Amino acid sequence: MVDMTNNIISGEIPPELGYLSSLKLTNNHSPLPLPGIDVDFSYNNLKGPIPDGFPASSLIGNKDVCSDNWYIQTGLKFQPCPAHDHIVLGNLLVIVLPVLISLIMAFLLCLRHIFLETKNKDTKATATTKNGDLFSIWNYDGSIAYEDIIRAIEDFDMKYCIGTGAYGSVYKAQLPSGKVVAVKKLHGFEAEVPAFDESFRNEVKVLSEIKHRHIVKLHGFCLHKRIMFLVYEYMEKGSLFSVLFDDVEAMELDWKKRVNIVKVLRDISASNILINSEWQPSVGDFGTARFLSLDSSNRTIVAGTIGYIAPELAYTMVVSEKCDVYSFGVVALETLMGSHPKELLSSLQSASTDNGITLCEILDQRLPQPTMSVLLDIVRVAIVAFACLNPNPSSRPTMK
Incomplete structure (x- = not known):
């Protein structure tokens, strides 16, 4: 008998082991013939179902070895083998679960990016200046900011003034993005009226939503304690x-x-x-x-x-x-x-x-x-x- 116990042999039990009737050691330079030898794989790290025809007593002590034979289970204390579909499902989960988790994480990151971008645009589109005064831009790409406009015309330097009318002076502002807008600085006498702020915002909001190819587009406004201005599309001529x-x-x-x-x-x-x-x-x-x-x-x-x-x-x-x-x-x-x-x-x-x-x-x-x-x-x-x-x-x- 060949005793292979306690050899830390691991891995699945090959099904072919069930067809093993004896062990022959041919071409071994022995002067005497050897009889058939029984093999004992007890107390190793083997796993999987016991092959049909293989003596279960030779696999005692392999904790992951299982058997579908009730007598072997109870007599030699082997655990029952899991169903085949459970094994397949388990293997599938091992493969699919990490991929699914990765996809969910990527989706959440995309949502976070979109949320931050939208929040950033909203912040730029409706912002509050350092003095607590309202600045709003509608129907634009969101890239206009109060500081961009003030910086572009150097705090309403007259060299950027391209015209003066009954309601104020118009300045040409080239923004960091390369876009050019017309900024109309309004006379501020109406700002002293308490109800003016809300009415002004409502009126300008309505005007900004007018879409007509022969009406100059109004992008938005700034209502400031010391200054008011409107932001229009720029007309080159x-x-x-x-x-x-x-x-x-x-x-x-x-x-x-x-x-x-x-x-x-x-x-x-x-x-x-x-x-x-x-x-x-x-x-x-x-x-x-x-x-x-x-x-x-x-x-x-x-x-x-x-x-x-x-x-x-x-x-x-x-x-x-x-x-x-x-x-x-x-x-x-x-x-x-x-x-x-x-x-x-x-x-x-x-x-x-x-x-x-x-x-x-x-x-x-x-x-x-x-x-x-x-x-x-x-x-x-x-x-x-x-x-x-x-x-x-x-x-x-x-x-x-």
């Missing part, structure tokens, strides 16, 4: 007024472009009409008079630009749609003439109905004579413009 005033750019603004500008406008002075790099017009300061004059029902000062205000406002003080129609007529005529029609407006207010004015006399002389393809449109613009300038408000057309 500036105002229609500045283009008409400059001979070089006025020449580039040909008849076709001028007719296009008149076609899309509603409001309402050459300074409020801004032009982008593609010569497409948009109305600036849209609704600004409303939130800067929140208590306008008690005011006696008419909001508007001198030279574009309807004459009846001088004595009625009642603002109506016909006032906007008159302003539109002034802008339309100014676009054709290339300058503000001051003297012509005065003559139109006179009692005489026949001023003897011809179209050729009023057209901008800096441009060549219009071709036939655009002449009809120019005539139509002129007819509408003069109709809008009728001294009698009720005789003016509607904006429809």
